[in-house]
Amino acid sequence: MKILVPCKRVPNPEQKLKFAGESLDLANPGWQVNPFDEYAVEAALRLTEKGKGGERAGEVVLVTIAPKDAGQQVRGLLAMGADRALLIDGKDEELDSNAVAQILKGVVEAEKPDLVVMGKQTVDGDDNQVGQLLAGYLGWPQATFLASLSLAADGKSVLTTREVDAGVEEKRVPVPAVLTVDLRIISKKAVHNEALVGPDAEWDEGPRYASLKGIMAAKKKEIKEVTVASFSVSPEVLVKTVSHVAPPARRAGVKVSSVEELVQKLHNEAKVL
Amino acid sequence: MSIVVYLETSDVAVRSASLPALTAARALAQHRGGPIVGVVIGSGLDAAAKDAARYVDKVLAYDAPELRAPLAETYAPVLVAALKAAGADALVASATSTGKDVLPRTAALLGAGMASDISSVEGAAKFKRPTYAGNAVTTVEVTSPTVIVSARQTAFEAAAPLATVGGVELQPAGTVDARGAAFVALHASKSERPDLTEASIVVSGGRGMKSGENFKVLEELTDLLGGALGASRAAADAGMVPNDLQVGQTGKVVAPKLYIAVAISGAIQHLAGMKGSKTIVAINKDAEAPIFQVADYGLVGDWEKVVPAMIEEVKKLKA
Numbered sequence: 097m098k099i100l101v102p103c104k105r106v107p108n109p110e111q112k113l114k115f116a117g118e119s120l121d122l123a124n125p126g127w128q129v130n131p132f133d134e135y136a137v138e139a140a141l142r143l144t145e146k147g148k149g150g151e152r153a154g155e156v157v158l159v160t161i162a163p164k165d166a167g168q169q170v171r172g173l174l175a176m177g178a179d180r181a182l183l184i185d186g187k188d189e190e191l192d193s194n195a196v197a198q199i200l201k202g203v204v205e206a207e208k209p210d211l212v213v214m215g216k217q218t219v220d221g222d223d224n225q226v227g228q229l230l231a232g233y234l235g236w237p238q239a240t241f242l243a244s245l246s247l248a249a250d251g252k253s254v255l256t257t258r259e260v261d262a263g264v265e266e267k268r269v270p271v272p273a274v275l276t277v278d279l280r281i282i283s284k285k286a287v288h289n290e291a292l293v294g295p296d297a298e299w300d301e302g303p304r305y306a307s308l309k310g311i312m313a314a315k316k317k318e319i320k321e322v323t324v325a326s327f328s329v330s331p332e333v334l335v336k337t338v339s340h341v342a343p344p345a346r347r348a349g350v351k352v353s354s355v356e357e358l359v360q361k362l363h364n365e366a367k368v369l
Numbered sequence: 370m371s372i373v374v375y376l377e378t379s380d381v382a383v384r385s386a387s388l389p390a391l392t393a394a395r396a397l398a399q400h401r402g403g404p405i406v407g408v409v410i411g412s413g414l415d416a417a418a419k420d421a422a423r424y425v426d427k428v429l430a431y432d433a434p435e436l437r438a439p440l441a442e443t444y445a446p447v448l449v450a451a452l453k454a455a456g457a458d459a460l461v462a463s464a465t466s467t468g469k470d471v472l473p474r475t476a477a478l479l480g481a482g483m484a485s486d487i488s489s490v491e492g493a494a495k496f497k498r499p500t501y502a503g504n505a506v507t508t509v510e511v512t513s514p515t516v517i518v519s520a521r522q523t524a525f526e527a528a529a530p531l532a533t534v535g536g537v538e539l540q541p542a543g544t545v546d547a548r549g550a551a552f553v554a555l556h557a558s559k560s561e562r563p564d565l566t567e568a569s570i571v572v573s574g575g576r577g578m579k580s581g582e583n584f585k586v587l588e589e590l591t592d593l594l595g596g597a598l599g600a601s602r603a604a605a606d607a608g609m610v611p612n613d614l615q616v617g618q619t620g621k622v623v624a625p626k627l628y629i630a631v632a633i634s635g636a637i638q639h640l641a642g643m644k645g646s647k648t649i650v651a652i653n654k655d656a657e658a659p660i661f662q663v664a665d666y667g668l669v670g671d672w673e674k675v676v677p678a679m680i681e682e683v684k685k686l687k688a
Binding site for chain 1: 440445466477480483503504512556566648667668669683
C-alpha cells in the first residue's frame with residue numbers, strides 16, 4: 097500500500113492575525129503543519145502498520161508545495177514516521193486550490209499511489225476544495241471529511257464514515273481513491289487496515305508525537321526538491337485574492353451581576369427572550 | 370446567460386438548508402443578470418421539484434433510481450449537464466456537507482474557479498468569504514468564464530417563494546457512473562429539537578460541564594427556550610455529547626438570534642462557528658475566559674448555580 101499525503105504549512109492558528117492595509121502581515125507567522133494534514137499523516141501511518149509502534153507494511157509519501165524553508169515542517173512529519181517527501185517549489189500567493197490540485201494530479205501520475213489521504217481543508221484559506229478537485233481531475237472516486245476509514249483485507253476498497261448535516265454517512269470507495277479527513281480520524285479506533293490488524297486495534301488518541309528515534313531517523317530521510325515543470329501539468333490560477341481585512345469587531349459587551357439581570361436584559365434590551 | 374442553483378431536496382420539498390443559496394443566487398443575478406434555474410437531483414422527485422418551482426422560473430429535474438443518494442461521483446456530472454442544458458455560466462449551492470463535497474468536483478469537471486463558503490456577493494465574479502477561522506474576511510475574484518460558489522448558510526437569509534410558480538422540465542439522467550463508489554447507509558441523528566444550524570436559540574456547553582450527565586440541565590434550559598443544543602469541541606472530544614452537536618470551525622456554523630455559551634472558554638475554533646450570532650451570552654466561572662470578548666452579556670459564575678437559576682427566571686418570564 098502506497099499512500100500519498102499532500103500537506104501544507106500554515107501560520108500558527110492560535111496566533112492573532114496581523115493586517116497591513118488590505119493584506120496580511122505574515123512577518124512572524126510561526127509556521128506549522130496544517131492540523132488536518134497532520135491528522136492525514138497519522139491516518140496514513142495507521143493504515144501501514146500492524147499496531148502501536150509495530151512493523152510497517154507500506155509507504156507514506158509526503159508532498160508539499162512551498163518555498164524551500166518549509167522543509168523544516170516536512171521534517172517533523174517524517175519524524176512522525178512518514179517515509180519520504182517531495183518539496184515542490186511554489187508560493188502561496190501564486191497559487192489557488194485549482195492550481196494546487198492540478199500540480200498534485202501530476203504528482204499522482206508520477207508516483208502512482210494506491211490512495212491519496214489529505215486534510216479536508218487548510219486552516220488558513222479554509223477553502224475545502226483541493227481533495228475534491230484532485231479526485232475530479234483524476235476521475236477517481238472520493239470520500240471526504242472522514243471520521244473513520246477501514247481498508248478491506250484485499251486492499252481493494254475502503255469503507256468510510258463522515259459526519260453530514262443529517263447524521264453519519266457510510267460510503268464505500270474502490271482503490272485508488274482520494275480521501276480527505278476530518279478531526280475524528282485521530283480518535284483511537286478510527287482507522288483500520290483489515291489486512292494488518294483486527295477490528296479491535298486501537299491507537300493513542302491524536303496525531304503521534306515524534307520520538308527521539310523518529311527525529312534521528314528523519315534526518316536521513318529524503319526530501320526531494322522538485323519543480324512544477326518536472327510534472328507534465330500546466331497549473332492555472334482561477335481564483336484571485338483581492339484583499340484581506342479584519343472582520344468587523346463586535347461591539348463591547350457588558351458584564352451582568354445576576355441571573356435575574358441577565359434574563360431581564362435578554363427580555364427588555366436584546367428582545368431575544 | 371443564466372444561473373443554476375442546486376437545490377437539495379427531501380422526499381417532498383426543497384431542504385431549508387438550500388434556501389440561502391437561492392438568496393445568494395438572486396444577489397448574483399443583480400450583477401450578472403439572467404434567469405435563475407433550479408436543479409434538483411434524486412429519485413422520485415415529483416413533489417420536491419414542484420416545491421422547487423415555487424422559488425425559480427424553471428426547474429430542471431434529474432430523476433433516476435441510481436441518483437437516489439448524493440454521491441459526488443454521480444452528482445457532479447449531472448450538474449455539468451445542467452449548466453449546459455440551462456445555458457448557464459454560474460453555479461450556486463449552499464455550503465452543506467453535500468455542497469462542499471460535490472461542488473469542487475464539479476469545478477474540476479468544468480475547469481471553473483470556485484469561491485467557497487461565501488458570506489456576500491460583491492460583483493459578477495467577486496465575493497467575500499471568511500478565512501483563517503473567521504479571523505479575516507477575504508475578497509476573491511473568480512477569473513474563469515464559469516463561476517462556481519458555495520454560500521455560507523448563516524450569511525444569507527432563507528429565500529421566499531416567488532409570486533408565480535415556475536415550470537418543471539424532466540431531464541435525461543444520462544449514463545450514471547459512480548466510479549465504483551457506493552452509498553452504504555445514512556445513520557440519521559434523531560432529535561425532537563430544531564436543527565442546530567436552523568434554530569433561533571442555541572444553548573452550548575463546554576469542557577467545564579465536566580460530564581454528559583451534567584448536560585441534562587442544559588437540555589432543560591434548551592427545551593424551555595425551544596432551542597437546539599450545541600457543544601464545544603472539548604466537550605464532544607471528551608465524549609460528553611455526540612459529535613454532531615459540535616459548533617466550530619470543525620463542526621457546525623451557527624448564527625442564531627441568541628447563543629448561550631455555558632462553561633465554554635472560547636477557543637478560536639469554537640468562536641469561528643458562532644461569532645455570527647446576533648446576541649451572545651457567556652456564562653463562565655473564569656472571568657478571563659476569551660468567550661467574554663465576544664459576548665454581549667457576560668455572567669461570571671458557576672453553571673451549577675447559574676443554569677438552574679436561569680431556568681427559574683425564564684419560567685417566571687413565561688408565566
